[in-house]
Amino acid sequence: MIAGVPVRAGDAHVAVSSTPGRRRIVIVGGGFGGLQAARALRWADVDVVLVDRRNHHVFQPLLYQVATAGLSPGDIASPIRWILRRQQNVQVLLAEAQRIDAEAHVLHLDIGQLHYDALIIATGATHAYFGHDAWQTHAPGLKTLEDAGLIRRHLLLAFEQAERTPVQAERTRHLTFVIVGGGPTGVELAGALAELANFSLARDFRSIDTSCARVVIVEAGPRILGAFPPDLQDKAEQALLRLGVVIRKHSPVTGIDALGVTLADGERIEASTVLWAAGVAASPLGRSLGVEVDRVGRVVVRPDLTVPDRPDVYVIGDLAHFEQDGQLLPGVAQVAMQQGAHAVENILRRFGNQPVRDFRYHDLGNLATIGRNAAIADFGGGWRFSGVFAWWLWLFVHVLKLTGFRNRTAVLIQWAWAYVTHQRGIRLITGQDPVESSASDSSPSAR
Amino acid sequence: MIAGVPVRAGDAHVAVSSTPGRRRIVIVGGGFGGLQAARALRWADVDVVLVDRRNHHVFQPLLYQVATAGLSPGDIASPIRWILRRQQNVQVLLAEAQRIDAEAHVLHLDIGQLHYDALIIATGATHAYFGHDAWQTHAPGLKTLEDAGLIRRHLLLAFEQAERTPVQAERTRHLTFVIVGGGPTGVELAGALAELANFSLARDFRSIDTSCARVVIVEAGPRILGAFPPDLQDKAEQALLRLGVVIRKHSPVTGIDALGVTLADGERIEASTVLWAAGVAASPLGRSLGVEVDRVGRVVVRPDLTVPDRPDVYVIGDLAHFEQDGQLLPGVAQVAMQQGAHAVENILRRFGNQPVRDFRYHDLGNLATIGRNAAIADFGGGWRFSGVFAWWLWLFVHVLKLTGFRNRTAVLIQWAWAYVTHQRGIRLITGQDPVESSASDSSPSAR
Numbered sequence: 001m002i003a004g005v006p007v008r009a010g011d012a013h014v015a016v017s018s019t020p021g022r023r024r025i026v027i028v029g030g031g032f033g034g035l036q037a038a039r040a041l042r043w044a045d046v047d048v049v050l051v052d053r054r055n056h057h058v059f060q061p062l063l064y065q066v067a068t069a070g071l072s073p074g075d076i077a078s079p080i081r082w083i084l085r086r087q088q089n090v091q092v093l094l095a096e097a098q099r100i101d102a103e104a105h106v107l108h109l110d111i112g113q114l115h116y117d118a119l120i121i122a123t124g125a126t127h128a129y130f131g132h133d134a135w136q137t138h139a140p141g142l143k144t145l146e147d148a149g150l151i152r153r154h155l156l157l158a159f160e161q162a163e164r165t166p167v168q169a170e171r172t173r174h175l176t177f178v179i180v181g182g183g184p185t186g187v188e189l190a191g192a193l194a195e196l197a198n199f200s201l202a203r204d205f206r207s208i209d210t211s212c213a214r215v216v217i218v219e220a221g222p223r224i225l226g227a228f229p230p231d232l233q234d235k236a237e238q239a240l241l242r243l244g245v246v247i248r249k250h251s252p253v254t255g256i257d258a259l260g261v262t263l264a265d266g267e268r269i270e271a272s273t274v275l276w277a278a279g280v281a282a283s284p285l286g287r288s289l290g291v292e293v294d295r296v297g298r299v300v301v302r303p304d305l306t307v308p309d310r311p312d313v314y315v316i317g318d319l320a321h322f323e324q325d326g327q328l329l330p331g332v333a334q335v336a337m338q339q340g341a342h343a344v345e346n347i348l349r350r351f352g353n354q355p356v357r358d359f360r361y362h363d364l365g366n367l368a369t370i371g372r373n374a375a376i377a378d379f380g381g382g383w384r385f386s387g388v389f390a391w392w393l394w395l396f397v398h399v400l401k402l403t404g405f406r407n408r409t410a411v412l413i414q415w416a417w418a419y420v421t422h423q424r425g426i427r428l429i430t431g432q433d434p435v436e437s438s439a440s441d442s443s444p445s446a447r
Numbered sequence: 448m449i450a451g452v453p454v455r456a457g458d459a460h461v462a463v464s465s466t467p468g469r470r471r472i473v474i475v476g477g478g479f480g481g482l483q484a485a486r487a488l489r490w491a492d493v494d495v496v497l498v499d500r501r502n503h504h505v506f507q508p509l510l511y512q513v514a515t516a517g518l519s520p521g522d523i524a525s526p527i528r529w530i531l532r533r534q535q536n537v538q539v540l541l542a543e544a545q546r547i548d549a550e551a552h553v554l555h556l557d558i559g560q561l562h563y564d565a566l567i568i569a570t571g572a573t574h575a576y577f578g579h580d581a582w583q584t585h586a587p588g589l590k591t592l593e594d595a596g597l598i599r600r601h602l603l604l605a606f607e608q609a610e611r612t613p614v615q616a617e618r619t620r621h622l623t624f625v626i627v628g629g630g631p632t633g634v635e636l637a638g639a640l641a642e643l644a645n646f647s648l649a650r651d652f653r654s655i656d657t658s659c660a661r662v663v664i665v666e667a668g669p670r671i672l673g674a675f676p677p678d679l680q681d682k683a684e685q686a687l688l689r690l691g692v693v694i695r696k697h698s699p700v701t702g703i704d705a706l707g708v709t710l711a712d713g714e715r716i717e718a719s720t721v722l723w724a725a726g727v728a729a730s731p732l733g734r735s736l737g738v739e740v741d742r743v744g745r746v747v748v749r750p751d752l753t754v755p756d757r758p759d760v761y762v763i764g765d766l767a768h769f770e771q772d773g774q775l776l777p778g779v780a781q782v783a784m785q786q787g788a789h790a791v792e793n794i795l796r797r798f799g800n801q802p803v804r805d806f807r808y809h810d811l812g813n814l815a816t817i818g819r820n821a822a823i824a825d826f827g828g829g830w831r832f833s834g835v836f837a838w839w840l841w842l843f844v845h846v847l848k849l850t851g852f853r854n855r856t857a858v859l860i861q862w863a864w865a866y867v868t869h870q871r872g873i874r875l876i877t878g879q880d881p882v883e884s885s886a887s888d889s890s891p892s893a894r
Contacts, residue, residue, distance in 0.1 A: 015613035015654060055607060055876040072519035074873035081651035082874065091653045094607040094876075111611060145877050160502060160541040164558060166462035204528035206538045207462060409860050426521035427529065429502040429541075430592050 014112035016091050022047045023351060025344075026107055026114055028097045028285065029122035030057045030080040033317035033336030037120050038090055040344035046351075048089050049114065051107070053096040055079050058145055059402055060333065062411075064185060066148035068192035069156065069200075069427040073145045075410045076402065097123065099288035102310045118312045118347040121285060121299075122340065125318040125331060128281030128296060135256040139274040142185060149430070151275060155193065156429045158273045159201060162208045169270075175213040176271035178261050180253055181278035182217050182224030184368045187236060189275060190217050191371035194243035200427070215245045216269060218261065220252040220278075225376075227330055228366060232376040235386040239374035253278075280331065282319050289313065294321045303358035305343050311350065314343040324361055334364055367394045461559035463538050469494045470798060472791075473554055473561055475544045475732065476569035477504045477527040480764035480783030484567050485537055487791035493798075495536050496561060498554070500543040502526050505592055507780065508845055509858075511632060513595035515639035516603065516647075516874040520592045522857045544570065546735035549757045565759045565794045568732060568746075569787065572765040572778060575728030575743060582703040586723040589632060596877070598722060602640065603876045605720045606648060609655045616717075622660040623718035625708050627700050628725035629664050629671030631815045634683060636722060637664050638818035641690035647874070662692045663716060665708065667699040667725070672823075674777055675813060679823040682833040686821035700725075727778065729766045736760065741768045750805035752790050758797065761790040769806065776808055785809065814841045 018024060023046050027034045030052035041048050056077040065071040081092045095109040100119065107114045127141030140150050155177070162174035177193055179186045197213035204210070217224065217240070224240075224247060225233050240247060248263070255262035260270040282297035291307050292300045298321035299307060305320065307313045317336030322329045329335045338361055346356040365379035367390070375391035378384050385393065402408045465471060470493050474481045477499035488495050503524040512518040528539045542556040547566065554561045574588030587597050602624070609621035624640055626633045644660035651657070664671065664687070671687075671694060672680050687694060695710070702709035707717040729744035738754050739747045745768035746754060752767065754760045764783030769776045776782045785808055793803040812826035814837070822837040824830075832840065846855050 015611060017654060055603065055874070072521040072873075073875060073877065074519040077875050079651065079874045085650040092651075093611065094604075095611070145875065149877070156502065157541075164462060164540065164542070203532040204526065204539075207464060410857055413856050413860060426519075427502070427526045428520060428524050428592065430520065430596070 014093065014095070014109060014114055016047075016049050016093065016114070018047055023117040024049060024115065025118045025120065025347060026051065026116040027120045027122065028052075028107065029124060029317070029319075030054070030092075031122055031124050031317060031336065032060070032333040033122035033124075033340040034120065035080070035083065036337040036340030037122065037316070037344050038084055038087070040341045041089065042087050044089070044344075044348060046089060046117075047091070048087075049091050049093055049116075050080065050084070051093045051095050051097055051109065051114070052080055053094070054144070055081065055094050056145070057083060059398075060143075061398055062402075063142055063145075063148050064188045064192055066145065066426070067142055067151040067155075067189065068196050069152050070192060071411060071414055072426050073148065075414065077145055097285055100285070100313070102289060102307070102313055105312070116312075118314070118350075120314045120316060120340070120343050120347075121289075121319060122315075122317045122336065123283035123285045123319055124336075125280040125282045125296070125298075127276055128279040129276070130279055132256070135276070138256045138258055139180060139261075139276040141276040142189070152426070153429050154273055155196070156427055159197075159205065159208070159210060159213075160429070161272070163205050171208060173259065173270045174272045175208065175210070176260075176269065176273070177213065177215045178269055178271045178274045179215070179217050180256075180261070180274065180276050182219030182221070182226075182247070182249070183277060184225065184227070184366075186217055186219070186275075186277035187224060187240065188369055189277060190215050190240060190245045191243060191369065191374070194240075194245050195371045198244065215243075216271070217245060217247045218251050218253055218263065218269075219247070219249050222249055224249070225368060228368070228376060228378055229384065232378055232384055232386060236368065236370055236376050239370040239376075239386075242374075243371050280318070286315065286319050289315075304346055304356045305339055305359050306346070306356075311356075312347075314347070316340050316343050322359065322361075329361055332366075335361055338362065367397060369394045461540065461542070461556060461561055463494075463496055463540065463561070465494055470564040471496060471562065472565045472567065472794060473498065473563040474567045474569065475499075475554065476571060476764070476766075477501070477539075478569055478571050478764060478783065479507070479780040480569035480571075480787040481567065482527070482530065483784040483787035484569065484763070484791050485531055485534065487788045488536065489534055491536070491791075491795060493536065493564075494538070495534075496538050496540055496563075497527065497531070498540045498542050498544055498556065498561070499527055500541070501591075502528065502541050503592070504530060506845075506848070507590075510589055510592075510595050511635045511639055513592065513873075514589055514598040514602075514636065515643050516599050517639060518858060518861055519873050520596065522861065524592055544732055547732070547760070549736060549754070549760055552759070563759075565761070565797075567761045567763060567787070567790050567794075568736075568766060569762075569764045569783065570730035570732045570766055571783075572727040572729045572743070572745075574723055575726040576723070577726055579703070582723070585703045585705055586627060586708075586721040588723040589636070599873070600876050601720055602643070603874055606644075606652065606655070606657060606660075607876070608719065610652050613654075618655060620706065620717045621719045622655065622657070623707075623716065623720070624660065624662045625716055625718045625721045626662070626664050627703075627708070627721065627723050629666030629668070629694070629696070630674070630724060631672065631813075633664055633666070633722075633724035634672055634687065635816055636724060637662050637687060637692045638690060638816065638821070641687075641692050642818045645691065658691075662690075663718070664692060664694045665698050665700055665710065665716075666694065666696050669696055671696070672815060675815070675823060675825055676831065679825055679831055679833060683815065683817055683823050686817040686823075686833075689821075690818050727765070733762065733766050736762075751793055751803045752786055752806050753793070753803075758803075759794075761794070763787050763790050769808075771808055779813075781811055782808055814844060816841045 027050045059076040062076045084090045095111045098108045129135045158174045162171045194215045197210045201210040252264040286299040299315040300321045305314045316339035318331040342359045367377050369375040375394040376386045377390040474497045506523040509523045531537045542558045545555045576582045605621045609618045641662045644657045648657040699711040733746040746762040747768045752761045763786035765778040789806045814824050816822040822841040824832040824837040
């Protein structure tokens with residue numbers, strides 16, 4: 001425990017201990033950015049409070065593996081407390097940040113308020129439906145472990161329903177999977193899903209042939225994987241086609257309901273499973289700063305990552321709108337982590353009355369995987385790979401970055417097993433009354 | 448796929464294929480009993496339909512490990528389809544059995560009806576609150592993966608709440624864990640929980656000392672682990688006491704609410720976590736047979752495991768009330784599995800016009816574990832062990848019995864890791880808005 005005076009409960013302050021004479025740095029969000037910031041403060045003589053509404057850090061790049069029954073939630077997530085257990089100057093608080101009073105240097109939480117000397121906001125983004133909130137119920141997005149569990153449940157139930165109904169039209173609908181959005185998440189979901197159907201489930205069912213399942217990527221723009229160079233986009237497309245994935249470009253979605261999607265050209269795709277991998281919106285916390293935000297709510301930060309007129313408030317990661325050489329930085333882990341470290345450096349420089357530095361992102365490359373054995377990698381400067389090598393590289397990089405030995409070994413085991421047997425091990429349908437929610441349209445009474 | 452004529456959807460029959468000239472055996476429930484029955488039919492020339500409302504088989508004896516964040520759900524559960532994927536004469540149906548029309552040889556499901564030539568009912572039991580259904584919300588029981596997830600979430604949130612509140616009384620309440628019932632489940636939960644607090648979480652928190660957590664077993668009867676011989680009961684008690692677990696015998700519970708439990712002698716134990724490991728009730732399906740059931744709803748079966756006057760309806764496992772040498776057989780996996788195999792043998796004998804045989808249970812021994820390194824084993828005939836050897840035996844037996852290579856390896860990895868580091872890896876709080884549901888009594892407004 002930190003030696004110090006716990007704040008009393010009389011006032012609305014939350015119970016975190018503070019060391020006399022030490023400044024307090026508050027970090028909101030335990031994602032890649034926030035965690036990196038906390039770690040960068042390991043040797044600093046400050047009190048650090050990391051606030052997150054969840055108790056765990058999720059390794060986002062592998063979330064699609066949980067959604068497609070390849071990995072367990074426990075394999076890609078670790079308790080934030082545990083990750084930071086050895087760093088004695090950090091206190092982790094399970095709470096929800098509601099608004100920031102920058103004038104008073106106070107962060108308002110659902111359980112009280114917290115004073116800060118410097119604040120790092122890294123609450124990231126969630127999926128956005130461009131004003132079509134009704135779509136959310138029919139087309140879940142993939143941002144949290146809960147999302148992944150929901151999608152896994154939905155996917156597996158679709159196959160169960162197909163097996164149970166004798167009506168061909170229903171079967172086809174249950175075996176059609178539409179993914180809205182051709183970015184990395186959409187592509188990785190499509191690849192994993194096609195493998196699930198073609199290989200993992202092949203022997204499980206008796207009435208249906210799971211390899212007849214159709215996976216469709218619906219992309220509004222002209223290309224998939226916009227962030228990658230064209231030649232790698234082509235490689236990715238070929239890999240997807242080999243897996244039997246259908247790719248529809250120039251196809252904005254105009255409608256989503258329980259039975260499928262409607263495209264701008266009026267075409268209708270009947271599907272009982274629609275997944276949302278299209279748009280994101282920044283977390284609402286940014287707006288409470290009362291400064292300029294962009295179209296999706298990202299806070300437009302200054303070159304040193306602070307908020308205008310608030311030299312002690314930093315915004316990083318997916319929540320930050322940062323342009324470099326006239327280009328907006330992408331919402332990837334690398335950017336968030338580099339910004340987290342940089343924000344900490346600037347905070348300590350200010351505490352030491354030194355001038356702060358502008359942030360500059362060093363691109364370490366892009367990786368995306370398309371099912372088993374196929375991936376694409378782009379490290380800039382002509383360093384590009386695709387195919388098996390890129391896949392192993394992808395595997396290596398991602399497993400290496402998992403927090404905690406247990407996760408790494410567990411994940412390697414799972415993959416070794418999946419690789420040899422083509423099985424995805426975590427095909428569990430959990431949640432309240434698995435049957436009820438699915439029986440509706442396949443029960444005789446409904447016909 | 449099974450060559451055969453799929454039943455049309457016009458009538459209310461569900462879509463399972465049936466082979467002309469083959470008899471159909473329907474098994475309800477994919478637990479130890481039902482699964483064993485399905486496997487015993489591997490070489491039989493019959494159509495087998497296994498119905499379960501969940502898509503996965505759960506290895507019950509390790510469920511408490513999931514509840515205490517030691518294992519992932521995926522480690523102890525496998526999809527029933529996958530377990531039986533190679534057995535071509537089995538069709539698995541995700542559906543809920545509602546009632547049995549034994550006269551017409553028809554099983555009614557939520558998605559239609561199913562004709563059978565022989566029926567094996569193995570729907571097991573769920574936890575019962577002896578008429579105090581209000582207790583269920585405050586004292587969850589442990590039967591399904593959902594239960595385990597709920598309990599894990601509850602346990603971990605209790606520590607988070609304790610860390611967040613500066614009010615000592617609240618802290619104590621959040622750090623008190625009451626387990627109602629001193630059977631194997633209660634004892635194993637208590638042991639695992641004590642270790643979670645004493646070791647796994649020790650370094651995670653700053654304001655609280657998790658080793659101050661109190662784990663209390665409340666047992667109505669005179670002894671814990673009633674099914675074991677007295678000397679092993681004593682060994683178990685000593686092991687629990689070493690872990691700091693408080694054992695209250697002769698203490699029936701008279702009240703359970705959100706803030707704790709009240710005992711018959713009027714004593715009150717303030718606790719924000721109460722777990723139910725006391726009573727079970729048989730699944731309601733048994734009653735729909737219209738035959739004699741015992742106090743908790745178990746079907747009183749004949750010596751050959753059939754239901755009176757229904758030679759083609761078998762009831763096995765936790766749902767069956769079977770007395771041997773004047774003693775009711777316990778609700779353990781061994782009994783269910785032996786009965787499953789025996790029921791199949793009798794069914795095939797009847798199909799072959801041979802006389803059926805009476806069932807006899809061969810006790811292969813009892814195992815229970817008390818945290819790390821301590822366990823007790825009783826194989827009858829003086830073969831008893833306790834301590835480290837019994838623990839390794841327990842580990843060996845249980846890991847060996849897990850279905851699927853992936854699970855075994857994953858579980859071994861987890862345990863090796865937990866054993867060396869004292870860490871329980873799966874400490875994730877998931878579920879809808881983790882904070883809201885917990886913030887209530889620690890938010891300043893509530894004071």
